[in-house]
Amino acid sequence: MDNAQQAAQPVLKRTPLHAAHLRAGARMVEFGGWDMPVQYAGLKAEHQAVREQAGMFDVSHMGEFRVTGPDAEKFLQHVTTNDVSKLKAGRAHYNWLPGESGGLVDDIYIYRVGAEEFFMVVNASNIAKDWAHLQAQLGQHHAQLTDESDAWGLIAVQGPLSEEKLQPHTATDLSAAKKNSYFAARLFGFDVWLARTGYTGEDGFEIFVAADEAEKMWDKLLGIGLVPAGLGARDTLRLEAGFPLYGHEFSDTIHPLSSPYAWVVKEKEHLGRAHISAAPVQKLIGLSLDKVPVREGYPVFAGAQQVGTVTSGSSSPTLGHPIAMALVNAGSADADDFEVEVRGKRYPARRMGLPFYKRGGL
Incomplete structure (x- = not known):
């Protein structure tokens, strides 16, 4: 590769755990401008570890914003669709940043720290866009925005044994932490924030730790037998759980x-409300196939007519066959049988309800 070609190569961002991934022999790939691990031991083994025991993911590439001030709640009520006023301190919820004229700027998580303080996690590829959008909407609100994305490492511990694995290493009673709780704790002697949230369809905790302590935390988690999992398993886990990906x-x-x-x-005034209130012309459905995995962008047919497109697809390690989500015309969404075109050939697909997998039973 000559100097000109080297100069043309994008410089990928690295999380605080980059060196740990290399030591573990992870296969690294570009993801949203970041150099991220796609797998370690293998996708199926990592997926199974999370479904049956406990695994952990580096999600430090996600963005973190803090919103403070007397109008923090009022501002967030304006720029999101869910009802932030219902959040009590120490609670979190899933939320949307709607656009002014339709669609979403991002889907996010909001954590209430106190009466005038909130914490927000945004998608890694949208950090700059979300920041600009929120700054533009701040207007006369008496609130301050702080971008803390570089200050945090974020490790997601997911799986049915998550609480059992972590409990011996913190004095905080994790069994008392309900889903979507958010609280300060000490874990392995480190000051952290824990949230009982995740993106896999399993129980678990997301650990917010200072960026300069993230690698030590990762090594402690490895030491208690947590299985490192990459982007590949994260995608199959969230797909089985029917979770959307921006x-x-x-x-x-x-x-x-x-x-x-x-x-x-929720029933409240917010940015872009008129556009969201309009009926959608498409519907997101689940599809099940027998053998052939399908990918994003593959055409979906009902009879002779193309009615939609696959948005996400993969072989499901849990179910043992390919699954997909697809956006199809609303008028066709209730059909039972579809076909997906793969390299010029169509394969039968049956509509399945979402999620494909639910913890505690299929």
Whole structure:
């Protein structure tokens, strides 16, 4: 590679855990401008570890913003669709940043720290866009925004044994922490924030730790037998759980109510309300196939007519066959049988309810 070619190569960002991934022999890939581990021992083994025991993911590439001030709640009520006023201190919820003219700027998580303080986690590829959007909407609100994305390492511990694995290493009673709780704790002697949240369909905790202590925390978690898992397993886990991924099921142009997440939009005034209130012309459905995995962008047919497109697809390690999510015309969404075109040939696909997998039973 000559100097000109080297100069043309994008410089990928690295999380605080980059060196730990290399030591573990992870296969690294570009993801949203970041150099991230796609797998360690192998996707299926990592997926199974999370479903049956406990695994951990580096999600330090996600962005973190803090919102403070007398109008912090009022501001967030304006820029999101869910009802932030219902959040009590120490609680978190899933939320949307709607656009002014349809679609989503991002899907996010909001954590209430106190009466005038909130913490927000945004998608890694949207950090700059979200920051600019929120700054533009701040207006006359008496609130301050702080971008803390570089200050935090974030490790997701997921799986049915998550609490059992972590409990011996903190004095905090983890069994008392309900889903979507958010609290300060000491873990392995480090000051952290823990949230009982995740993106896999399993129980677990997301650990917010100072960036300069993240690698030590990762090594402690390895030492108690947590299995490191990469982006590959993260994608199959979230797909089985029917969780949308920004850039696939959501975007600036996809009507968010095409998804089965209408509950995220509450009865309140917010940015872009008129556009979200309009009925979507598409619907997100689940598809099951016998043998052939399908990928994003593959055409979906009902009879002779193309009615939609696959948004996410993979072989399901848990179910043992390929699954997919697809956006299809609303008028066709209730059909039972579809076909997906793969390299010029169509394969039968049956509609399945979302999620494909639910903890405690299929």
